[in-house]
Amino acid sequence: MAVFPIYNILVVPDAYIYFKAEYYRQYAGKPPVQDEKVILIVAKEDLPRTELTNDSFYPIGLSGVITEVSDNGFVVIRTKNRVNIDDVAVYRDHTIDLSISRRRDIDDLEPEEDAQKLAGVKKALKEFSENFRWASAAKRYIENWDSIGEAAVVMSPWMQNSNAERYAILAEDSRKKRAEMLERIIYENLEMNKVNQEAAQAQEEDHQKLYRENAIRKQMEYLQRELDELHPEEVTDLRKLEIKIEEAGMNETALKEAQKVLGRLKHEGQNSAESALLYDYLDFLTSLPWKKEKAKDIDLDEAEKVLDEDHFGLKKVKERIIQQIAVMSLKRQQAGSILLFVGAPGTGKTSIGQSIAKALQREYVRVSLGGVRDEADIRGHRRTYIGAMPGRIMDGIQKSGVSNPVMVLDEVDKLYGSYNGDPASALLEVLDPEQNSTFTDHYLNVPFDLSNVMFICTANSLDTIPEPLLNRMEVIQFQGYTPTEKFQIARRHLLPKALKAVGLKENQVVVTDEALEQIISDYTREGGVRGLKKRMDTLCRTAAVQLVRGKGKVLRVTPKKLREVLDMAPLHHRQVPESAKPGVVTGLAWTSVGGEILYIETMLTRGAGKLIITGQLGDVMKESAQIAVSLVKSYFPEQAEVFEKNDLHIHVPDGATPKDGPSAGITLTTALASLVTEKPVSPAVAMTGEVSLRGGVNPIGGLPEKLMAAQRAGVKKVFIPAQNKEDLRDVAQEVKDQLEIVPVSEVSDVLKALKLQVKAPAKKKNA
Numbered sequence: 001m002a003v004f005p006i007y008n009i010l011v012v013p014d015a016y017i018y019f020k021a022e023y024y025r026q027y028a029g030k031p032p033v034q035d036e037k038v039i040l041i042v043a044k045e046d047l048p049r050t051e052l053t054n055d056s057f058y059p060i061g062l063s064g065v066i067t068e069v070s071d072n073g074f075v076v077i078r079t080k081n082r083v084n085i086d087d088v089a090v091y092r093d094h095t096i097d098l099s100i101s102r103r104r105d106i107d108d109l110e111p112e113e114d115a116q117k118l119a120g121v122k123k124a125l126k127e128f129s130e131n132f133r134w135a136s137a138a139k140r141y142i143e144n145w146d147s148i149g150e151a152a153v154v155m156s157p158w159m160q161n162s163n164a165e166r167y168a169i170l171a172e173d174s175r176k177k178r179a180e181m182l183e184r185i186i187y188e189n190l191e192m193n194k195v196n197q198e199a200a201q202a203q204e205e206d207h208q209k210l211y212r213e214n215a216i217r218k219q220m221e222y223l224q225r226e227l228d229e230l231h232p233e234e235v236t237d238l239r240k241l242e243i244k245i246e247e248a249g250m251n252e253t254a255l256k257e258a259q260k261v262l263g264r265l266k267h268e269g270q271n272s273a274e275s276a277l278l279y280d281y282l283d284f285l286t287s288l289p290w291k292k293e294k295a296k297d298i299d300l301d302e303a304e305k306v307l308d309e310d311h312f313g314l315k316k317v318k319e320r321i322i323q324q325i326a327v328m329s330l331k332r333q334q335a336g337s338i339l340l341f342v343g344a345p346g347t348g349k350t351s352i353g354q355s356i357a358k359a360l361q362r363e364y365v366r367v368s369l370g371g372v373r374d375e376a377d378i379r380g381h382r383r384t385y386i387g388a389m390p391g392r393i394m395d396g397i398q399k400s401g402v403s404n405p406v407m408v409l410d411e412v413d414k415l416y417g418s419y420n421g422d423p424a425s426a427l428l429e430v431l432d433p434e435q436n437s438t439f440t441d442h443y444l445n446v447p448f449d450l451s452n453v454m455f456i457c458t459a460n461s462l463d464t465i466p467e468p469l470l471n472r473m474e475v476i477q478f479q480g481y482t483p484t485e486k487f488q489i490a491r492r493h494l495l496p497k498a499l500k501a502v503g504l505k506e507n508q509v510v511v512t513d514e515a516l517e518q519i520i521s522d523y524t525r526e527g528g529v530r531g532l533k534k535r536m537d538t539l540c541r542t543a544a545v546q547l548v549r550g551k552g553k554v555l556r557v558t559p560k561k562l563r564e565v566l567d568m569a570p571l572h573h574r575q576v577p578e579s580a581k582p583g584v585v586t587g588l589a590w591t592s593v594g595g596e597i598l599y600i601e602t603m604l605t606r607g608a609g610k611l612i613i614t615g616q617l618g619d620v621m622k623e624s625a626q627i628a629v630s631l632v633k634s635y636f637p638e639q640a641e642v643f644e645k646n647d648l649h650i651h652v653p654d655g656a657t658p659k660d661g662p663s664a665g666i667t668l669t670t671a672l673a674s675l676v677t678e679k680p681v682s683p684a685v686a687m688t689g690e691v692s693l694r695g696g697v698n699p700i701g702g703l704p705e706k707l708m709a710a711q712r713a714g715v716k717k718v719f720i721p722a723q724n725k726e727d728l729r730d731v732a733q734e735v736k737d738q739l740e741i742v743p744v745s746e747v748s749d750v751l752k753a754l755k756l757q758v759k760a761p762a763k764k765k766n767a
C-alpha cells in the first residue's frame with residue numbers, strides 16, 4: 001500500500017484521477033506501481049514529503065488503486081471509498097504508516113436528482129466551451145462523464161478554491177450535500193471564468209482602440225509632413241515646435257516634459273494666456289544645446305600663442321592657465337578645476353577668459369553675477385510664477401549655443417544672500433562637479449548637464465566670497481600693472497583696438513611716448529587699464545571728428561595737447577608732500593580698485609583724555625587706534641599723562657571713502673609716537689602692518705598693490721611685516737628697484753629706525 005499525500009487537489013470517491021508520474025513519485029515517496037493500493041491523504045500545508053510530520057494531515061482520506069501507469073508519464077488512480085485516518089506515523093526515512101478504517105457515506109442522494117444535477121452541469125459546461133476553438137472535442141469528452149464528481153475533478157485544476165474548501169467536500173458524509181457542494185463550486189468557477197473572460201475581452205477592445213488611435217496618429221503625422229514639405233511657408237507654429245522638439249536631441253526626461261507641455265499647448269488652444277507661457281517655455285527648451293560637444297585636441301604651443309597675442313604680461317596667470325589646459329587635455333576632460341581670477345577692475349580678468357575660450361577653440365559666454373540677491377537669478381523661477389524666467393546660468397548656456405562653453409562668472413564677490421534664498425549656495429551646485437551633471441533650473445524643470453562647461457569666476461576681492469564657494473575654486477591673483485606695463489599694453493593692444501573701433505588707420509593717430517606716459521601718470525588712477533582704455537578711445541574719437549571735419553588726416557598727440565584732446569583735467573594724484581609734521585605718517589591701503597597711499601593725522605587738543613576718531617574708519621581700524629594708544633603709552637611712560645590731560649584726535653583724510661582693516665596698526669602707532677616725541681617722520685616713508693598689543697607686526701594682504709601705489713606716489717622707503725617677505729616675489733622689479741623695502745617684526749624696530757625713541761622705552765620701566 002502506498003501513502004500519497006496531496007495538497008489543493010479535489011478528490012472524490014468513484015472517479016478516475018490523473019497525476020503526473022513525477023508528481024506522484026515525489027509525494028508518495030516511490031514510483032507508481034500498477035494495481036497497487038493507494039491511500040490519498042490531504043495535507044494541511046503545501047510541504048515536501050521530507051518535511052511532513054504526524055500532524056500534517058486532515059483526518060479523512062480516500063482509498064484507491066493505480067489502474068494505469070502510462071508511457072507518457074501519467075498515473076491514473078481509480079478512487080474508491082473514503083477512509084478515517086485513525087493514526088499516522090511519519091518515520092525518519094520519511095515513510096508514512098497509517099492505520100485506517102472505512103468511513104461510510106450517508107446515502108441520501110436520489111438517483112434522479114443525481115442525474116438531473118449531472119445533466120445541468122454538462123449543459124452549462126458545453127455552453128461555456130462554445131467560446132473556445134476546442135468546443136467540439138470538449139463536448140464529446142463531457143458526454144462521457146457519469147458523475148458530477150468526475151466533472152468537478154476534471155475541472156479542478158482551473159478552480160480557484162482553497163485546499164480547505166476542497167477537503168471540506170471530501171469530508172462531507174452526506175452524498176446529497178456533497179453533490180450540492182460540487183455543483184456549487186462548478187457553477188461558481190464557471191461564472192468567475194465568464195467574468196474574467198469578459199474583462200479580458202473588454203481589455204482587448206481597449207487595446208485595439210489604442211493601437212488604432214496610434215496608427216491613425218502616425219498616419220496623420222505622415223500626411224502633415226507631406227503637406228509641410230509641399231507648403232513650407234504654411235507650417236504652423238505648433239508644428240514648428242514639434243519639429244524642434246524632435247530635432248533638439250534632448251535627454252529622455254526633457255523630451256517627456258516637452259511632449260507633456262506640447263500636449264497642454266495643443267489642448268489650451270493658441271490664444272489663451274497660458275499658451276504664451278507654454279510656448280515660451282518650449283521655445284527656450286528646444287533652443288538649448290542638448291547635443292554633446294566632443295573634446296578637441298589642443299596644441300599647447302598654439303594655445304600659448306593665442307594667450308600671448310591677446311594679453312601683454314600676466315606671465316604667472318598665463319602659466320597657470322597653460323597648466324590647466326595641459327591637465328584637461330591629458331585627462332581628455334572639457335572642464336578642470338574652477339579658476340577664480342581676483343584683482344582690481346581692468347586687470348584683464350574677463351578678457352583673458354575670452355582668450356582661454358579662443359585658445360581652446362570653444363565658445364565664450366559671460367554671465368554677470370554682480371548684485372544678484374535672489375536664488376532664482378541663478379536657478380530660475382518655477383514656471384508657476386508670473387513672468388518666470390530661466391536663471392542666468394541656463395540663459396548663458398542658451399546664448400553660447402553649445403553644451404561646453406567657457407563660462408566666465410563675473411563678480412562672484414558681489415552675490416548677496418537675502419530672504420529670497422542664498423544665491424551662493426545655488427552657485428555652489430552649479431560649480432560642484434559631483435552635482436552639476438544634473439543641474440536643474442527651476443524654470444526648465446528638467447536636468448541639464450553642465451559637467452562639460454569650463455567655469456571661470458572673477459572677483460575684485462576675496463573678502464565677501466562665502467567660504468564654501470571659495471573652497472571650490474583655485475585663486476589666481478591679478479596684481480595690477482606697473483606704469484611700464486601699462487605703457488606696453490596701451491601701445492600694443494589698447495590703441496590699435498581703439499583705432500580699429502572707429503575705423504582709423506594705424507598711422508592716423510600718433511601718440512608720443514611722453515604723452516602716453518603722461519596719460520598713464522596724470523589721466524588715470526587705477527591698478528588696471530580700464531581708464532587707460534577709455535583715454536585711448538577718446539583720442540581716436542577726437543581724431544575721427546577732426547578727420548571728418550577735414551581738419552587734418554593725422555592727429556599727433558603730445559603732452560601739451562593732452563588737456564584739450566582728452567577734454568579732462570589731469571587727475572589729482574596723491575603725491576607725498578615735501579614737508580613733514582610731527583604726528584602725521586604715510587600709510588598704505590588696499591582697496592578693491594588697487595593700492596592707495598593714505599595719511600594718518602594725529603593731534604592733541606586740550607581736554608580730558610578723550611579719543612576722537614574721524615574719517616569713516618571701520619571697527620577694526622578703530623580697535624587698531626586703541627591698541628596704538630596703549631602701545632605708545634607703554635613705550636613712552638613719561639609721556640603717558642599727556643593722553644590724560646588732552647584729547648587725542650585721530651583723522652584719516654579723504655573722509656568720503658570708508659576705510660577698514662587692521663593693516664594701519666603700524667602707521668597709527670608710529671604717528672602717535674611721532675606726536676608724543678614731537679619728531680616729524682618724512683612723508684616719503686610709508687608703512688603697512690597689523691600690530692598686536694605686544695608690539696609684534698603681523699602680516700597683511702595686497703602687498704604688491706600697496707607697493708605699487710607707494711612707488712607711484714613718490715614714496716622712497718617702506719616698512720613691511722617681516723612675514724610678508726615671501727610676497728615680494730610677486731612685486732614687479734621696477735617697483736622694487738625704486739623703493740627701499742624694510743621688513744620688520746616689531747613695531748619698536750620702526751620707531752628705532754625713525755629715531756623716535758629718545759626717551760626710555762617701556763621695557764626699561766620694569767627693569
Ligand code: ADP
Pocket residue numbers: 310311312313314343344345346347348349350351352458489493494528529530533
Ligand atoms: P576685468 O575683467 O579685470 O575688470 P577686463 O578683462 O574687462 O578687466 O579688461 C579691461 C580691458 O583691458 C579689456 O579691453 C582688456 O582687453 C584690456 N586688458 C587688460 N589687461 C590686458 C593685458 N594684459 N593686455 C592687453 N589688454 C589688456
